[in-house]
Amino acid sequence: MLLHRDPSDPARRAVELAQRGRMILDVATADLEAAEQRLGPFHATSWHFRQALAEAGRSWDRLRAEFGGPALESALSQPPITFLTLGAEDGELPPVVLIPIAGRTYRAEKIAGTPLAPTQWRLTRLSPPLEHGPYYACRLRDGSTQCDCAEWTYQVADGARPARPLCKHLAALAALGWL
Ligand SMILES: [Zn+2]
Known part of the structure; x- marks a missing residue:
């Protein structure tokens, strides 16, 4: 890699x-x-x-x-190998972390997990903004991963349950070792 x-x-x-x-x-x-x-x-x-x-x-x-x-x-088009951290030097606000996914820039925020989905990320596209709000990408307790984007939904409907991530958001987080 x-x-x-x-x-x-x-x-x-x-x-x-x-x-x-x-x-x-x-x-x-x-x-x-x-x-x-x-x-x-x-x-x-x-x-x-x-x-x-x-x-x-x-x-x-x-x-x-x-x-x-x-x-x-x-x-x-490669999985991210870098990310940007903005602000936070004065410590007043949490830093903004940006990651590149398929040529677009997303703000990545780790949010509180649940027992069922311990690892959860909110991905907000910077420019142009997403019409339907941010995506939520998570790893479930059983080890599988899930996203609420159209790509993931389509792949799951296709019947596959492979080990690899099913959409570019999950693949990006996995490439960074964050999922
Ligand atoms: Zn996705």
Whole structure:
């Protein structure tokens, strides 16, 4: 697995840079949208985030120039090998943890489990936001995993109960060793 390769391994490095670059771009996009909605397009904060987004866009273009578009696409389709932690340095609010799943950025929050489902995660897509709220992905007491997304529901209806995770959300959490 790429995650366990040496950080200097070129293939691993390309995937990590692509996944981080995509998340930074998505964060900058979400920040700018929120600032514009709350403060208007000409507020100093909105200008600041517009600059940040432009910088993230330039970094992304540099990655594309270095690795090529197809390599970036393929890197984004890999299970996550990295995540971003935002904020929390002042300790006032819990940190925001972001993970890349299939080219999209999700906020991952570990939430209180239940006896039946001891490990539970709430996954909220950053940009564009999900229409039907966050996904809930969990590991049940019997060791099986479950998600409430359409992909998982479809796979289960298909009758399979394999050991591997049935959707990209569960596969991502499993790849990080969080499930
Ligand atoms: Zn899912």
